[in-house]
Amino acid sequence: MPEPHRSKRFQPNVITEKIVPVLLVILLLILLAVLVIVVLSLVG
Amino acid sequence: MNYLPYLSTIATFAFTAAVFNRYRQRGGVYLLLWAFGLFLYGIGTLSEVILGLTFNVVVLKLWYLTGAMLTAAWLGMGTVHLLIRRGKTARILTWILAVVSVLALLLIFAAPVNSAIYDVTRPVSEQYKEILTRNGLTILLTILLNIFGTITLVGGAIYSAFLFWRRKILANRMYGNILIAAGALSPAMGGTFLRAGLVDFLYLSELVGAILMFIGFILSTSGKFEPSE
Numbered sequence: 001m002p003e004p005h006r007s008k009r010f011q012p013n014v015i016t017e018k019i020v021p022v023l024l025v026i027l028l029l030i031l032l033a034v035l036v037i038v039v040l041s042l043v044g
Numbered sequence: 045m046n047y048l049p050y051l052s053t054i055a056t057f058a059f060t061a062a063v064f065n066r067y068r069q070r071g072g073v074y075l076l077l078w079a080f081g082l083f084l085y086g087i088g089t090l091s092e093v094i095l096g097l098t099f100n101v102v103v104l105k106l107w108y109l110t111g112a113m114l115t116a117a118w119l120g121m122g123t124v125h126l127l128i129r130r131g132k133t134a135r136i137l138t139w140i141l142a143v144v145s146v147l148a149l150l151l152i153f154a155a156p157v158n159s160a161i162y163d164v165t166r167p168v169s170e171q172y173k174e175i176l177t178r179n180g181l182t183i184l185l186t187i188l189l190n191i192f193g194t195i196t197l198v199g200g201a202i203y204s205a206f207l208f209w210r211r212k213i214l215a216n217r218m219y220g221n222i223l224i225a226a227g228a229l230s231p232a233m234g235g236t237f238l239r240a241g242l243v244d245f246l247y248l249s250e251l252v253g254a255i256l257m258f259i260g261f262i263l264s265t266s267g268k269f270e271p272s273e
Contacts, residue, residue, distance in 0.1 A: 010215040020209050020218065024202055027225045031198045034232040035191060 046167070048247035049092035052254055056086035059258040066265060074126035077138070081119030084110040089250055095168045101157050107168060108176055109152045113186050114145055116193025119228070123200035141192075144185060151182045169246050194232055201225035201260075220264030227256030 010016065060082040067075035088111030094103045121141055125134045156177045163171060178186075205221035208214050234249030 008213040010212055012212060016209065016212070016215070016218075020205075020222070023222055024206055024209070027198070027202050027222070027229065030229050030233070031194065031202070031225075034194060034198075034229060037232075 046096055046247055048251050049089045049096065052089040052247065052251040053086055053093055055251065055254040055258060056082055056089055059254060059261065060086055062258070063261065072125075073134075074122045074124075077118060077122035077125060081115055081117075081122060084115040084118055085254065088115060089254075092168060092247065092250075096164065099159055099162045099164060101159060104157065104159075104162075104168065104172065104176060105152045105155070108172060109148060113148050113152070113189050116197060116228075116232070117141055117145075117189040118193070120193035120196030120200070123196050127200050127203070144189065148182070148185050148189070151179070151185070152176075155179070155182065167246065190232075194228070197228045198225050198232075201228065216266050217264045220260040220262075220266075223256050223260030223263065225260075227253045227258075227260060229253075230256060 060079055063075055063082060064079040067079055088107055091103050091107035091110070094100065095107060118141070121134075121138055124137055128134045158175050158177070161171070162175055201221040201224040205218050205225065208218035208221070230249045230253030231246075234246035234253075
């Protein structure tokens with residue numbers, strides 16, 4: 001039987017509240033940069 | 045001799061076996077497609093191993109087909125199946141990718157090769173443009189497949205991590221998806237290093253990418269809950 005939804009939750013801490021969002025934004029920015037580079041490097 | 049492709053090949057095939065084993069246990073088209081994408085990844089790094097020892101036209105073409113064209117797209121297609129569970133979108137996209145992959149195969153194996161100028165002491169990624177003649181359609185397909193694969197694989201992992209973070213659930217999957225996103229970005233960034241003349245970084249980025257994604261996968265599947273995103 002599946003456990004209640006509450007049991008999957010984690011307690012917010014400094015890492016999840018401060019570092020994770022920054023990491024996600026950084027990864028998103030790198031993704032955008034890579035997409036531009038992929039086009040430029042393969043065309044060039 | 046550069047030993048990094050050897051390590052990448054071992055890591056990637058071990059990762060492939062782990063994903064395929066999970067598919068056999070749990071099912072799920074996304075796992076099968078990830079295993080296929082990882083198999084292509086492994087073929088690409090294995091081709092680098094062989095091309096570091098000797099030159100072979102078929103191996104060079106396999107290296108380009110798998111490493112430059114198909115790996116990211118098929119890994120990304122796995123993520124599409126994971127994230128889009130409703131409707132026929134994922135299935136239709138898979139058939140389109142299958143047709144494009146066959147076209148890519150035909151284009152690459154029909155492409156002329158100037159093997160006389162191959163230098164076994166230089167990384168293949170540094171010299172393939174001078175050896176393998178790619179027509180406009182091949183280059184266009186390479187660009188489109190890489191864009192599709194990068195957006196779906198990396199974007200999908202970032203999106204999943206964001207959902208877990210916003211809902212404050214399944215920390216292992218949140219961190220696992222962050223590692224998968226970082227790992228998938230690593231080989232793509234290796235191309236940038238190559239342009240800067242740091243040729244060893246491409247091989248390093250492939251190894252780092254395989255290891256980070258493997259750890260991310262293990263972390264994501266270490267809990268007792270099935271993927272919900």
